[in-house]
Amino acid sequence: MKLKYGFKTAIAGVTAHKSRSALTLLGIVIGISSIMLIISIGKGTEDLILKEISSMGAETIVIRPGKQPKDLSDVADTIFADSIKIKDVEALKKKNNVPYLVDIAPAVAVPGSVSYRGESYRPQMFGWSAEFMQKMFDIKLKKGILFSERDIKNKAAVVVVGSKVKRELFGESDALGKNIKIKGKKFRVVGVLASRGQVAFFNPDELVLMPYSTAQTYLLGIDYFNEVMTKAQSPELVARTIKDIKATLREMHNITDPDKDDFFIVTQEGLVSQISTIINILTLFLSSVVAIALVVGGIGVMNIMLVSVTERTKEIGLRKALGATKKDIMTQFLIEAVVLTGMGGVIGIFLGALLSFFTALILKNFIMLDWTFEFPLSAAILGFGVSAFVGLVFGLYPAGQASKKSPMEALRYE
Numbered sequence: 047m048k049l050k051y052g053f054k055t056a057i058a059g060v061t062a063h064k065s066r067s068a069l070t071l072l073g074i075v076i077g078i079s080s081i082m083l084i085i086s087i088g089k090g091t092e093d094l095i096l097k098e099i100s101s102m103g104a105e106t107i108v109i110r111p112g113k114q115p116k117d118l119s120d121v122a123d124t125i126f127a128d129s130i131k132i133k134d135v136e137a138l139k140k141k142n143n144v145p146y147l148v149d150i151a152p153a154v155a156v157p158g159s160v161s162y163r164g165e166s167y168r169p170q171m172f173g174w175s176a177e178f179m180q181k182m183f184d185i186k187l188k189k190g191i192l193f194s195e196r197d198i199k200n201k202a203a204v205v206v207v208g209s210k211v212k213r214e215l216f217g218e219s220d221a222l223g224k225n226i227k228i229k230g231k232k233f234r235v236v237g238v239l240a241s242r243g244q245v246a247f248f249n250p251d252e253l254v255l256m257p258y259s260t261a262q263t264y265l266l267g268i269d270y271f272n273e274v275m276t277k278a279q280s281p282e283l284v285a286r287t288i289k290d291i292k293a294t295l296r297e298m299h300n301i302t303d304p305d306k307d308d309f310f311i312v313t314q315e316g317l318v319s320q321i322s323t324i325i326n327i328l329t330l331f332l333s334s335v336v337a338i339a340l341v342v343g344g345i346g347v348m349n350i351m352l353v354s355v356t357e358r359t360k361e362i363g364l365r366k367a368l369g370a371t372k373k374d375i376m377t378q379f380l381i382e383a384v385v386l387t388g389m390g391g392v393i394g395i396f397l398g399a400l401l402s403f404f405t406a407l408i409l410k411n412f413i414m415l416d417w418t419f420e421f422p423l424s425a426a427i428l429g430f431g432v433s434a435f436v437g438l439v440f441g442l443y444p445a446g447q448a449s450k451k452s453p454m455e456a457l458r459y460e
C-alpha cells in the first residue's frame with residue numbers, strides 16, 4: 047500500500063468519527079500544552095532572575111557560611127551554618143586584608159509576621175544595611191529616610207517597609223513614625239520604599255528591612271550571618287578580591303587546608319549557573335510529571351483504536367478480500383494512530399503557546415514583572431515528535447489485532 051494512500055485513508059477514518067477522535071485527542075492535547083506551558087514559564091523565570099542578577103553588577107561577591115553545597119541535601123546545612131560572624135566582617139573591611147573591596151554588608155533572614163493595631167501581614171524580612179541595599183539594587187525611597195550605619199551600631203529598633211507592607215498595615219494612613227510589632231518587640235517605621243516589583247531574590251514591595259544587629263540581638267538571638275554581600279572595585283579585580291577574602295577568612299578561622307573551608311564564595315557567574323541548574327531540574331521534574339498525561343492519552347488512543355478495529359471488522363474483511371495484505375492493514379491503522387496523536391500534538395503546541403503568551407501578558411501587565419514571552423521551539427518540536435511516537439507505540443497493538451483478522455470471519459461479522 048502506498049504511503050500517500052495510507053494517509054488519505056487514515057485521515058478519512060479520523061474525520062469519520064469526529065466526537066470519538068476529539069475525546070481521543072484530549073489526553074495528548076493536555077499533555078503537550080502542559081509541557082509547552084511549563085517550559086515557557088521556566089525559561090521566562092530563568093530570564094527574569096538572570097536579568098536581575100546581572101543588574102547587581104559583575105563585581106558582586108557573595109560569601110556564605112558552611113561548606114559549598116554539592117546537592118540538595120547539603121542546602122539545609124548551609125542555611126543553619128554559623129561560621130561567618132561580625133569579627134570576620136570587620137577583618138574583611140580592613141584595606142590591608144582585602145585592598146580592592148569597596149563595600150560590604152552582612153545579612154540575616156528574619157522569619158515571622160508584623161502587626162499594627164490588629165492588622166497583621168507576613169512580609170519578607172531581612173536584617174541588612176539599608177544604604178547598601180539601595181545602592182546594590184537601585185531601590186528608591188518614597189517617604190522618610192533609610193536607617194544609617196549609626197543605627198546598625200546602636201541596634202536601633204527601626205524599620206524601612208515596602209509599599210505593599212505599608213498598604214496592608216496602614217491603608218491610606220501615613221506609616222512614618224508609627225510603631226509596628228515583630229515578635230512582640232516594637233519597631234518604628236522610618237521609611238517607605240517606592241513600589242518596584244520583584245528584584246533578584248526578594249520583592250521590595252513586600253519587604254521589612256531592619257539593622258542586622260537589631261535582628262540578631264532582639265529577634266533571632268544569634269551572633270552569625272546568613273550571608274555577606276561584598277563588592278570589588280571592578281569586574282577585573284573580582285578574582286584577586288576573592289583570593290584575598292579566602293585568605294583572610296582562613297586566617298580568622300585557623301584553616302590551613304582549603305578542603306576544610308567553613309565558608310564558600312558565589313560570584314554572579316556562579317549564581318547564574320546555580321539558578322539555571324535549579325530551574326532546569328524543576329522544569330525537567332514537572333515535565334516528567336506531565337508526561338504521565340501523555341501515557342494516559344496513549345492508553346486512550348489504544349482503547350479507541352481497539353474499538354475502531356471492532357467496529358470496522360467488515361471493512362477490514364472487505365479490504366482483505368480485495369487483496370490487502372496484513373502489512374497493508376497494519377500500516378493503515380498505525381498511520382491512523384500517528385495522524386490522530388500528531389493532530390493532538392499540533393493542537394497542544396498551539397494551545398500551550400497561547401496559554402504561555404497570556405500568562406506572560408498577565409505577569410507583565412498585572413503583576414508588574416519584567417517578564418518576556420518565550421516560545422520554546424525545541425519543546426514544540428519535541429512535543430510533536432513525542433505525540434507521534436505515542437501514536438506509534440500505542441497504535442501497534444490495535445493495528446496488529448486488525449491485521450490478524452480472517453477475511454471470511456470478518457465479512458460474516460455482524
